[in-house]
Amino acid sequence: MTATDPALTALANGWAALSLLHGRIETHIERALQSAHDLTVREYSLLDVLSRQHSGEGGHLQMKQVADAVVLSQSATTRLVTRLEDRGLLSRYLCPTDRRGIYTDVTEAGLTLLQQARPTNDAALREALDEAAKNPELAPLVTAVKAMNLTRPT
Secondary structure, three states: OOOOOHHHHHHHHHHHHHHHHHHHHHHHHHHHHHHHHOOOHHHHHHHHHHHOOOOOOOOOOOHHHHHHHHOOOHHHHHHHHHHHHHOOOEEEEEOOOOOOOEEEEEOHHHHHHHHHHHHHHHHHHHHHHHHHOOOOOOHHHHHHHHHHOOOOOO
8 A cells, every 4th residue: 555645635635626616616607607698608708808809919819819718729719719600799800910810809799798698607606606615625715716806807
């Protein structure tokens, strides 16, 4: 029988708790967004990321940057963009300075849906965190998340 390093065991337990918290939050938000706005968490995240673009230098994201921001592969991101484009929520166009590049913008319909969905997302996040805080294993992580108090970029 081999000895287990207590530090590694604690690290693994912490990772498991973080993964559990993430899964619970994502599931709760997913249900809320689906029922109220017919959006998945990934679709909401993509609309949110793309809505923050600007027309200044470096203001538009390349597909790899978008994929990194929504934590998907480039191919999965492209499929997601296509789905939202088919729904009229996104549009694509060629980069004016590099004809090989394709940019994606949120349409007015996409911005409207995002604006309607944001309060649902935020409320579901608060609910999921409040529920998780009742679990002694997750409470310290909830405290850490709430302490971050990050403001949404405009």
